[in-house]
Amino acid sequence: MEQHKAGRLNLTDFKSVPMRTFHITWLSFFMCFFAWFGIAPLMAVVRDEFSLTKSQIGTIIVASVSATVIMRLLLGYVCDRIGPRKTYTYLLAFGSIPVFGIAFSNSYETFLIARLLIGCIGASFVLTQYHTSVMFTSRVVGTANATSAGWGNLGGGVTQMVMPLVFTGFLGLGFAASMSWRLSMVVTAFGLLLCAFLYFRYTQDFPQGNWDELKDERKKDLAQHIDGESNLKELLKDYRIWLLFVIYGACFGMELTINNVAALYYIDRFGLDLKSAGLMAGLFGLMNIFARSLGGVWADRFGVQSGLKGRVRFLALILFLEGAALLLFSSMDILWTAVFSMIIFSLCVQMAEGATYAVVPFINRKHLGVVSGIVGAGGNMGAVVFGFLFRSESLSYGDAFGVLGIFVMAVSFAVPLIRFSPEKENFEKEVMARAMAVKSP
Template sequence: MQISKATKIELLNFKCVPMKAFHASWLTFFICFFAWFGLAPLMPEIKNELNLSKAQIANISIAAVSMTVFARLLIGWLCDKIGPRWCYVILLSVGALPVMMIGFVNSYESFLIGRLFIGLIGASFVITQYHTSVMFAPNIVGTANATAAGWGNLGGGVTQVAMPAIFAGVVSLGFTASEAWRIAMIFPGLALLLMAYVYYKYTQDTTEGNVLELRKKNPEFKAKNPDIKGSFWMAFKEYRVWILGLVYGACFGIELTMDGIAAIYFTEEFNTPLMIAGIIAASFGMMNLFARALGGIYSDKISQKFGLKGRVILLSAFLFLEGIGIILFSEMNLLPLAILTLILFALFVKMSNGVTYSIVPFVNKKALGSVAGIVGAGGNIGAVLANSVFTVHSYRYGLFIIGTVVCGISVLALFLKFPNEVSSDLLVNIGEAKENEKVRELTRI
C-alpha cells in the first residue's frame, strides 16, 4: 500500500511511516551530536593531562569538524543511492568505534587523530535532513526539517552537562580523572550502536518502502533522483548550493565552533568551574529545543505569502542579527551579560539553521541528497575556518572577526534567486498538501 507524504507533524503518532522516520531521525541525530561533542566539556581536564597548548586545542577543534566535510559530501550521494536507512546503520556502526577507542590515546597526536575520526558521525545531519525531506510534503517540510535537526542538535547542549556528570560519577567510583574521561566516552559509543539497531528495525527509506528492496522489484526505481550517478554533479553546478553552503557555514559552522569552545571559553575568560562552564555552554545548545524549529516554522509561514523570496529575505535578516549578537558577546566582560548575549545570538544561529534547510529541498529536487550533503559540508567548512581564527587570535577578538564576517554573508544570502520556482512553492504548498491529506486519510497506518 502506497503511503503519501505527511502534511502535518503529529508528535504522538508513532505508527505512521513518516512520523516513525521523524522520531527516529531526530533521536539518532541527538545521540550522534552527543557523542560528537562529548569530549568538548571535558577539554579543560584533557588539556591539563596532555599538556595541550591553545594552538593545539584549536587544531583539535578543527579536526573534530573537518572529517565531517568529506563524510557529508559522500553520505548525501549515498542517500540517493542506497537510502537513508542503511546509510544511518552503517554510519552509526562505524562511528561508534573511534568514540569508544579515544580512551586509548596518550598524546596530542593520537588525540588529534581520534578526534578527526569521531567527526565522521557529524554526517548524520545530512541523513536526518534527507529522511525528513522525503517523508513530508512541501507545506510542512521546512518545519519538519528544522524541528528534527533542532532536537537532534540538542545533543550538543545536553552533552555539556551530561558528560561532566558522567565524568564525576566515574571519579566517585574510585577512578582517577585520567581514567574517568576515557571510561565516560564508552557510554555515547554504546548509545550509537543501540540507535543503529533502532534505525534498522523501525524505519524505512521512503513512504513507498526501502530503496534497495523497491529497486529489486522494479529496476527502474530511482527514489528521489532519476540520475543517481549524476546527482552530485547536478548539485555541484548549482550556484545556489554554494551560496547556501556559505550561509550554512555562517550559522551551523558557528554553532559547531561554540559547541567546541564554549566550556573552555568560560573557564579561561571568567574562571568558572568545569561544571558551571558546562551548564553555561549547555544553554547555547539547549536553544535548539525550539529555536531551529522556529526558523523552519517562520520560513513555512512566510512562504505562504511570499514564496521562496520570503524565505531568502528571512534568512538574510536572521543571519545579520546573528552576526550582531556574536559581536556583542565578544565585548562582554561581565559573566551575566556574557550569558545573556550568548543566548541572544544562539537564538538567531539556530533560526538561521532552520531557514537554510527549509530552502534546501527546493534547490534541485532531482539531487536532494547531494544538495543536502554539499550544504551540510559548508557548515563544517565554516567551523574549520572559524576555529582557525583562534590559532592566531584570542577568543574574544576572534569572535569579533567572525561576527563581522557573518554580517557580510547575510547580504550575500540575498543573491539567492528562484525565478522559476517562486510560484511553485506557493502552489505546491497548497495543492499537494490538500491532495496528500485526502490520500493520507485513506492510507493512515
C-alpha cells in the same frame, strides 16, 4: 509522491511510518551530536593530562570538524543510491569505533587522530535532513527538517551539561580523573551502537517502503537521482548551492565552533569550574529544543505567503541578526550579560540553520541528497576555517568571536542573490497548494 507523505508534524504519533522515522532520526542525530562533542566539556582535564598548548587545542578543534566535510559530501551521494536507512545505520556503527578509540589515547597525537575520526558522525545531519525531506510534504518540510535537526543538535548542548556529571560520577566511584573521562566516552560509544540497532530495525527508507522492497522503476523515481532538472555536472555549476554552502558555514559552522570552545571560554575568561562552565556552555545548545524548529516554522510561513522569495528574505534577516548578536556576545565582560547575549545569539544562529534547510529542498528535487550533502558540508567547512582563528596566540577567544560576528553580518547581504525562475516559483506554488489540501494520516 506528495500524497504518500505526512502533511503535518504530529509529535504524539509514534506509529505511522513518517513520524516513527522522524522520531528515531532525530534521536539518532542527538546521539551523534552527544558523542561528537562529548569530550569538549572535559577538555580542561585532557589539557592538563597531556599538557596541551593553545595551538594544539586549536588543531584539535579543527580536526574535530574536518572529516565531516568529506563525509557529508560522500553520504549525500550514497544516500541517493542505497537509501537513508542503511546509510545511517552504517554511519552509527562506524562512528562508535573512534569514540571507543579516544578512550585509549595516551598522547596528543593519538587523541588528535581519534578526534579527527569522531568527526565522521557529524555527517549524520545530511541523512537526517534527507530522511525527513522524503517523509513530509512541502507544506511542513521546513518545519520537519528544522525540528529533527534542532532536536538532534540539542545533543551538543546536553553533552556540555551531562558529560561533566558522568565524569564526576566515575570520580565518585573511585576512578582517577584520567580514567573517568575515558570511561565517560565508552558509555557514549555504546549509545551510538544502540541507535544503530534502532535505526535499522524500526525506520523505513520511504513512506511506500524500503529501498530493496521497491521495484526498479519506482526505486529510481523515489531515489530522485535520475536525470531530470539537471545532471550532476550541471548541478555543481548552480551558484545557489555554493552560496548556501557559505551561508550554512556562517550559521551551523558557528554552532560547531561554540560547542568546541564555549566551556574553555567560560573557564578561562570568567574563572568557572568544570561543571559550571559546562552548564553555561550547555545553555547555548539547549535552545535547539525550539529555536531551529522556529526558524523552519517561520520560513514555511513566509513560503506560504510569499513563495520561495519569502523563504530567502527570512533567511537574510535572521542571519544578519545572528551576526549582530555574536558581535554583542564577544564584547561582554560580566558573566550574566555574556550568558544572556549568548542565548540571544543561540536563538538566531539556530533559527538561521532551520531557515537554510527550509530553502534546500527547493533547489533541486532530483538531487536532494547531493544538495543536502554539499550545503551541510559548508557548515563544517565554516567550522574548520573558524577554528584557525582560535589557534592564534595573538587573538583572544573574545576577539575571534568579534571577527566572526562581522563576517556573518556580511554574508547576510549576499543571501538575496538566491533566486528562482518564474517557472520554478509557479511550480512550487502549485505543489504548495496540493500539499495544503493533503490530509495527513
